[in-house]
Amino acid sequence: MGRTLLGCVAIGIAGFTTFANAETPVAGFKQALENESIGLLPADGFRLRIGACPDCAVPKQNLWYFQNEFIAVPANATAASGFSRGVDRNTDVARWAATPAAAQLAHPSVVWLGAPGILEGATVLAGGQTLRTANGQEIGLKLAPRLSTNRSYANAATTAWLAGRQVRMRGTLEDAGGRPSFVARTIWPADFAIEPATLKTEPLKHPTGLAHFVRAPAGEGKSIETRLLWERHPGQERAWKDKPVLGIVLNGAQGDDDESLGGHFAVATGRFGDKGDWSNWAVNNFYNLDSVSEKGILAATVPMDNYLMDLNSGQQYYRPSVMLVAVLNNARTAVAYQGGIQRVFNHFYRHDFRYRHAAANCTGISVDVFDALGWHVPKRGPTAPLKSIGAYGYVAATDGSLASGRKIYDYLNEEQVRLLPAVGFDAIGQDLLQLVGTEGMPKRPLSSYEQQLREDVEAILLVRIPQVPSSRAMGSAPVFSFDEFRSRVPADQADWKIVPVGPRPFPAVLREADLTPDDDPSPVPLPVAGIGAGLGAILAAFVWRRRARPARKAASDRRIPETADAE
Template identity: 60%
Template structure:
């Protein structure tokens, strides 16, 4: 680990070091007068994963040993867990009517850095920033992770030099040379301004899919917002400080053939007085059992970290799209956040594991909603018949039953749980129907769906462009298996793939009452059934032929 990375990882100590010069305006602790989603940051303290007295699951801390975290103060209630890995059932038992509105604190929030430097401008040289008091401070960037394929370059400097920014990082004044080491840079003009937003519902020939696909996915498009629906059109929009639920869809990467499916997450928070949303908490699920080439670790993270971290930020790899429900009451957002925080406890404990088909970012996120009672209409699997054929073909081609099982699971999984883009579209369509903006099949609403229906004040779309860097530009994510196959080279050996290393879960951290998850059989049950039926059929045919054969002699 580089010296600069260590400064950020141990950044809590930097804040106690004596400074020889006055600190610039806009520099503060990452928790000072801040929010972490729906919660005041004053309910947390700064720490890292090497924390002997943190009131959270020890397995979660293991993943963040050298990372700056916000952890609950000892006096605060913390999300708990009940043994078992069934997300839907566990959430339903925790909130039987989906109406939990008293939000406990998450066991941890991954901040990445101990300080915020706000209201600053990066100078064109990329080596200095000017703060609001006109002071100049040297700027350094957290180093590129070795496995990361792209990083900040001259195009990135030019982009951020055009606007005011907010940064997360660590300030030091060693040897009289003050400098700020930035880990996250957020463009402050990416604001959701209700005053300038005009109503623009989806047209007759439009859909969430056409919005996402517009302009080639919008990687180079400007930041934009679009009002789809509001409860009281014509009246002054008083959305400041209102709670929100954000459904986030990240697009396809331009240089990774395994990443065309995109990514999915759900965020909660409050809309700021000037349209700020960088402090919303994004509940980000990634595979804990592999080491991300960008340094991503599954966790609740602030929105600016999620999108704009110099190594792991989604916007350095692809465009993003967000559907925002502005709420009159925090209860629906608080219920989701409380439920998903419990899921993270299970996830860190390995009560269940990430699976690219059956338990990925979309599936895990939507299972929490399902447990609360939001029954987003399903679309069914891609094709059970195709799954059988693909299983046989790939098993023979690759000489691997595991290879066949992988494609079988993809083709038989519910599409709303499998594809982030389909999950985004299905959630958006159902929200529009719940508020009466569009027509659809009527159904008896659950308590949670009635809350959503009554609490939503507005629905809006946000398009977030990719940040220019050394990375090639991305595009929109795929909405189907066929679309995915059309984008990838016919020969899988020609795919551009970023290999990642394994991160085995320590057996010493495994709960003795939670056995390791069982690996799925390489032969799916329907395939085994067909094979068994085939054996029986062949046996019956042989017996019939023997009976029909004339006796000898």
């Protein structure tokens, strides 16, 4: 589960402390929370810890997943996000959003940082084993080790992709025989900056434009591509530094895992940094807590550079991504979302609800928070509810598993905006553009949250983020439908490329008595059971009639004729 042994954690902190207390030997190196932000919040309200910290005023369930990982926790327990016991996550968010407390952003209980230090302004030199710091000093560069379960990793192609580029890195500074060396866990190219002044305005020409942008070949570019869709004040200076943002992140399909063709979805909040930097935006990343990711991914609020560019768990090391960014002139809508999703994480870590690939996946959980706040993104309906019953029977019989039948039934009956990351991204983007008036106002009455969005959005832009070359196969766009998914995988499921993952059982000792019930759905859906019961009754009546016919015929001789006629 962890990537750093407890002893190494102690050494890392000790080494960091030595460097920090001395006259800084490496320009640009600092502690992970020094002069930083975590999304919308300044980092000075947090403390750097590892999950195995008895002094952290954070629920023990939240910490359990990060026992050997560097995290940020609230410095003051009273500033931490809470949650309401005994109610489901969406009811909790909706009730909380109606209180004055929602206007003030509390701190997330856990932020997964991954490393204790940051090195900024360094340049990767040819060969990938040396860095030139901001003051010209040359120090060593090492990469954090590949997880044993991770099937691919940085290679010579990665080194060539990074060579000559200025980077921001998360990791640990070591003393290698009297020479400093940085062990990098996250490497973020500085030229990923979004430069407002150079953005080119290119509105969508058709409602399908977002889908076309997502589906366009990602290529193998070195830096990001940007496209400004709309701005409130064309021609005016784009003074976006410190402007709050709401970002919708869509990660593509992996090239080596047929089960990942749906992609991944997350929502980010933060502020534009100096020179268009967005590396410290907070990304709210939901993954299955009950399995161990082969890439070491943990469900958490994480800085953007960790989310995209961690050498093991970073999304860009195994697929391309796109992002829709709403630049805001008021932080209130982003504050409300971040505060709401932090409450959901508290429910999630304690197992009030569990990750479900149809009903509660990364897209559904994220979209539900918007809905609870009042952004009612138009639904598109389930994929094929009428076909789902037949599909249930076919898959259950073919696989010899009612659970497999239930899975396909749930997929075909789930609302597509909640089910598929690409559809959720497209629906949110189209509705946002309608809210600001580019595609005609929505026909529905606007909620107060939707009205705030309409008033607060200053600009809307798209960002394409390239996949980092490595030993992993290049990824592609995610699917937009279940039929597209079926068309892209081998017809025989035995031929699918699948990455098996191990279980991560939640300790019984961490389960609390007031957990909101989250039972597994019945392996036989009610409609299927109802149809089955009906068919069973008809079949039973038919059999009974067949068996009873001789006796009834004999008895008819003793009945009056009209009874026989009625018979």
